[in-house]
Amino acid sequence: MKLYGYFRSSAAFRVRIALNLKRLSTDTEVVNLRTGDQSAARYKSINPQGRVPALDIGEAVLIQSLAIIEYLDETHYDPPLLPADALGRARVRALADLIACDIHPLNNLVVLTYLKRELKVDEAAEKRWYQHWVAEGFAAFEAMLAGSGATGRFCHGDAPGLADICLVPQVFNAQRYDCPLGRYPTLMRVFTECMKLDAFDRAQPSKQPEAATIA
Amino acid sequence: MKLYGYFRSSAAFRVRIALNLKRLSTDTEVVNLRTGDQSAARYKSINPQGRVPALDIGEAVLIQSLAIIEYLDETHYDPPLLPADALGRARVRALADLIACDIHPLNNLVVLTYLKRELKVDEAAEKRWYQHWVAEGFAAFEAMLAGSGATGRFCHGDAPGLADICLVPQVFNAQRYDCPLGRYPTLMRVFTECMKLDAFDRAQPSKQPEAATIA
Numbered sequence: 001m002k003l004y005g006y007f008r009s010s011a012a013f014r015v016r017i018a019l020n021l022k023r024l025s026t027d028t029e030v031v032n033l034r035t036g037d038q039s040a041a042r043y044k045s046i047n048p049q050g051r052v053p054a055l056d057i058g059e060a061v062l063i064q065s066l067a068i069i070e071y072l073d074e075t076h077y078d079p080p081l082l083p084a085d086a087l088g089r090a091r092v093r094a095l096a097d098l099i100a101c102d103i104h105p106l107n108n109l110v111v112l113t114y115l116k117r118e119l120k121v122d123e124a125a126e127k128r129w130y131q132h133w134v135a136e137g138f139a140a141f142e143a144m145l146a147g148s149g150a151t152g153r154f155c156h157g158d159a160p161g162l163a164d165i166c167l168v169p170q171v172f173n174a175q176r177y178d179c180p181l182g183r184y185p186t187l188m189r190v191f192t193e194c195m196k197l198d199a200f201d202r203a204q205p206s207k208q209p210e211a212a213t214i215a
Numbered sequence: 216m217k218l219y220g221y222f223r224s225s226a227a228f229r230v231r232i233a234l235n236l237k238r239l240s241t242d243t244e245v246v247n248l249r250t251g252d253q254s255a256a257r258y259k260s261i262n263p264q265g266r267v268p269a270l271d272i273g274e275a276v277l278i279q280s281l282a283i284i285e286y287l288d289e290t291h292y293d294p295p296l297l298p299a300d301a302l303g304r305a306r307v308r309a310l311a312d313l314i315a316c317d318i319h320p321l322n323n324l325v326v327l328t329y330l331k332r333e334l335k336v337d338e339a340a341e342k343r344w345y346q347h348w349v350a351e352g353f354a355a356f357e358a359m360l361a362g363s364g365a366t367g368r369f370c371h372g373d374a375p376g377l378a379d380i381c382l383v384p385q386v387f388n389a390q391r392y393d394c395p396l397g398r399y400p401t402l403m404r405v406f407t408e409c410m411k412l413d414a415f416d417r418a419q420p421s422k423q424p425e426a427a428t429i430a
Binding site: 048049050051059060062063064066067068070071074075086087089090091093094096097098100101102104105106110111114115118119121125128129132136139140143144147 | 263264265266274275277278279281282283285286289290301302304305306308309311312313315316317319320321325326329330333334336340343344347351354355358359362
């Protein structure tokens with residue numbers, strides 16, 4: 001398998017965590033989002049959407065981080081990233097989607113670039129935009145964690161899974177944009193638990209080989 | 216079951232299609248997004264995120280349209296909304312997420328409201344924003360459909376599923392915002408096929424009871 005990624009892409013970060021939890025190793029190729037590798041014809045022939053991550057599994061190239069992670073979970077059973085019961089899976093997928101659909105897409109590099117280039121939004125307003133969507137989403141995420149007996153050491157029970165995989169990269173992004181995080185004690189407790197695990201720690205942006213040369 | 220929705224919410228539209236395909240009926244409650252029902256304490260006690268849809272299944276309230284649809288698919292097998300093979304599921308989920316993560320969140324009512332209120336974006340620039348994300352996403356979606364032998368009468372094979380469920384409401388939205396759609400012949404052919412089915416037709420915004428009184 002070959003993972004096309006970028007150290008700061010939080011969607012690629014999610015897939016790196018999932019691969020680590022599953023104890024799977026892949027070849028990797030850096031797609032430098034700052035220099036436009038993702039829009040080059042070569043990469044578009046791999047992923048027509050021109051985004052990362054993409055996972056080449058030989059018989060196909062998989063795209064979209066959540067679809068990739070569900071595939072890994074279906075084809076490599078141990079450890080499971082989703083609960084065994086349908087209701088638990090619905091809760092975990094809802095937590096994951098809350099981040100993957102309602103926070104991250106708004107704060108993606110392509111969107112921030114559009115705000116600056118097309119809408120002439122200045123740095124302060126860009127930061128407010130970023131912080132707004134994090135605050136909206138994290139408040140709901142916190143309420144869902146704090147209000148449910150299903151929350152354990154991690155977002156759902158005592159083993160890490162898909163919701164944690166989405167949460168951790170989003171917290172990294174929030175910290176980069178100075179988002180106040182004191183209002184989300186449960187969410188931050190889970191984040192801290194996750195970061196004690198090697199699978200999460202090794203996946204973080206600063207520990208990717210390209211971090212030293214690109215940043 | 217009780218579905219909290221709104222006729223124009225494309226996430227609620229997705230769940231309506233899935234329920235129709237599964238031949239499930241529910242009670243419904245309209246959450247009027249234009250008058251702020253979604254932010255009232257009563258609704259926030261049902262869905263802390265203050266968004267639609269939410270599906271009350273008795274033992275829990277499910278949120279996030281894709282998580283709800285996966286739950287319905289896991290608990291009501293016929294007809295399946297995802298392919299039987301892991302690779303097919305990865306393709307269908309990627310197509311669904313391309314819309315649910317990379318187009319729809321950017322053109323959501325809350326985002327358009329933020330653009331106008333906070334960033335003072337005028338109507339023409341709002342429309343360009345809307346059309347930009349549809350064009351980016353639909354170009355990739357079209358390439359994925361046109362470039363794959365797995366595409367059939369519908370997005371994946373000859374039966375409607377999760378990708379079609381996400382595609383149809385997004386085309387409705389694109390039409391509302393005058394997005395040029397001639398560049399996406401495969402995508403539009405699938406849309407037309409879907410709309411021949413009663414399950415899709417009955418779910419469309421104009422056929423919801425509240426359409427007459429609210430619009």
